[in-house]
Amino acid sequence: MDYEVKLELQRQNKSLVKLLKKVEIIEKKIEPETQLLDGTEVCKQLLISERTLAQWRKDKVIDFVKIGNVVRYTQNSIEEMIKYHEVKFSYS
Numbered sequence: 001m002d003y004e005v006k007l008e009l010q011r012q013n014k015s016l017v018k019l020l021k022k023v024e025i026i027e028k029k030i031e032p033e034t035q036l037l038d039g040t041e042v043c044k045q046l047l048i049s050e051r052t053l054a055q056w057r058k059d060k061v062i063d064f065v066k067i068g069n070v071v072r073y074t075q076n077s078i079e080e081m082i083k084y085h086e087v088k089f090s091y092s
Contacts (some may be wrong), residue, residue, distance in 0.1 A: 036065060036072035045078065061085075 037045075039053055042062075046053075056062045063077035 034074055034076065036074060037078075038072060042073050042078060 039050055042048075043050055043053055053062070057064055057071070062073065062081045065072045065074070
């Protein structure tokens with residue numbers, strides 16, 4: 001590999017590492033309820049299939065954020081959905 005190309009790649013790699021560290025710092029500052037989760041994470045958390053999650057979106061059971069073609073969910077929206085559908089028993 002050409003020496004100049006190798007130096008440029010090393011420089012770009014260092015820049016990417018610095019940028020990644022900045023992103024990680026910003027992610028830590030974001031409150032958990034506003035962090036965006038993807039469908040796989042939500043399915044694991046709720047123990048449901050991706051098809052069920054898609055149907056819930058269609059039926060407006062769970063709130064979501066759509067940016068372009070990317071769908072994400074907030075932890076807060078998941079907790080609100082659970083609370084809304086919670087069945088409470090009264091033992092009187």
